[in-house]
Amino acid sequence: MSDTRRRATFVAPANIAFIKYWGIRDENKVIPYNSSISMTLSRCTSKCTVEFDSARGADEIWFRQVGGDFEPAADAFARPVRRHLETLRSRAGVGGGCRVWTENSFPTGAGIASSASGFSALTLAASEAMGAPPKNAAEASVLARMSGSGSAARSVLGGYVLWPESLDDSGGSSEQAEQAAVQIATAAHWDLRDVVAVVDSAPKAVSSRDGHRRAPSSPRFAPRLEELGARLLAVRDAIQRRDIEALGKTLETEAIDLHQVAMSSRPPIYYWKPGTLAVLWSIRSLRAEGVPVYATIDAGPNVHAICPAEFEERVAEAFGSMKEVESVLLDRVGTGPYETSDHFEGPAA
Numbered sequence: 056m057s058d059t060r061r062r063a064t065f066v067a068p069a070n071i072a073f074i075k076y077w078g079i080r081d082e083n084k085v086i087p088y089n090s091s092i093s094m095t096l097s098r099c100t101s102k103c104t105v106e107f108d109s110a111r112g113a114d115e116i117w118f119r120q121v122g123g124d125f126e127p128a129a130d131a132f133a134r135p136v137r138r139h140l141e142t143l144r145s146r147a148g149v150g151g152g153c154r155v156w157t158e159n160s161f162p163t164g165a166g167i168a169s170s171a172s173g174f175s176a177l178t179l180a181a182s183e184a185m186g187a188p189p190k191n192a193a194e195a196s197v198l199a200r201m202s203g204s205g206s207a208a209r210s211v212l213g214g215y216v217l218w219p220e221s222l223d224d225s226g227g228s229s230e231q232a233e234q235a236a237v238q239i240a241t242a243a244h245w246d247l248r249d250v251v252a253v254v255d256s257a258p259k260a261v262s263s264r265d266g267h268r269r270a271p272s273s274p275r276f277a278p279r280l281e282e283l284g285a286r287l288l289a290v291r292d293a294i295q296r297r298d299i300e301a302l303g304k305t306l307e308t309e310a311i312d313l314h315q316v317a318m319s320s321r322p323p324i325y326y327w328k329p330g331t332l333a334v335l336w337s338i339r340s341l342r343a344e345g346v347p348v349y350a351t352i353d354a355g356p357n358v359h360a361i362c363p364a365e366f367e368e369r370v371a372e373a374f375g376s377m378k379e380v381e382s383v384l385l386d387r388v389g390t391g392p393y394e395t396s397d398h399f400e401g402p403a404a
């Protein structure tokens with residue numbers, strides 16, 4: 056049989072969760088304790104080229120921040136990538152090895168889901184390069200999740216996305232492990248903006264994975280799960296009706312709740328920095344002035360301010376004048392990943 060060498064490149068966006076995935080029920084199948092809902096972004100993206108070579112022995116992983124140079128990826132980044140390539144190879148029924156080039160358009164590890172965009176881009180590019188692309192969005196979602204980054208399950212879709220939990224308390228049957236994310240509204244349905252106040256761009260001290268593991272030790276964990284059913288319905292309904300007040304109220308309650316769980320886990324996790332609280336106060340002031348803007352915070356210190364398009368500038372101006380804010384990123388709802396023929400030709404290509 057002759058050797059196969061094929062290349063594919065995908066750009067995939069990060070997403071910001073309105074209802075958070077926090078707590079992992081089954082680490083192998085990446086089954087969450089709760090359903091989550093997110094908005095797919097458009098400017099915070101990862102671009103990934105995978106070159107698959109059936110004659111190649113080992114994988115080679117390169118990474119760069121936009122504007123920088125490609126460097127061999129650090130171990131903490133390369134290890135889960137290699138593991139995921141292995142999963143994708145066995146699914147595709149191929150041997151060989153891959154060269155991977157990934158570029159992030161935004162700071163890594165700063166409460167913006169770099170692994171969601173990175174692993175969804177990797178999943179799509181690698182499976183295409185291996186000659187076994189996912190048959191549909193549901194399969195893409197499940198494959199992306201198998202990387203270990205649950206939020207990647209949502210980044211393969213555009214607009215507003217629901218990732219349902221497994222309903223099986225015993226740990227999930229194989230069918231339930233196939234729970235895929237679904238789109239609940241398109242990007243065109245509602246032009247929401249995400250104004251990110253970056254108060255600290257250093258990588259977070261405690262990974263999301265550790266946070267998921269510790270979550271059930273918090274006395275706030277079970278009460279939050281109880282409340283989530285109503286919260287999910289409220290968020291879905293507010294998205295359908297494009298009701299920013301209803302959406303905002305619920306997403307803010309949910310974000311604070313996630314951090315209450317984190318702060319009361321054993322041992323506790325404090326993702327917030329003093330600047331986080333300063334931004335939360337500035338959002339309250341903006342609301343008092345009639346600006347419909349609401350805060351959500353992932354597993355990091357940075358604040359995502361969600362608002363309709365016409366208020367984006369006002370919010371960005373307010374953040375830009377704060378001494379606690381290092382930088383402001385302007386993002387918005389987006390249409391999801393896409394393939395491009397603009398491949399990376401890294402130094403080792």
Ligand code: DP6
Pocket residue numbers: 071072074075076077091168169170171203204205206207262263264352353354
């Ligand atoms: C707080 O396990 O998907 O962002 O792989 O590090 O992105 P990463 O995290 P993952 O957990 C995400 C946790 C969260 C909430 C969310 O996005 O739902």
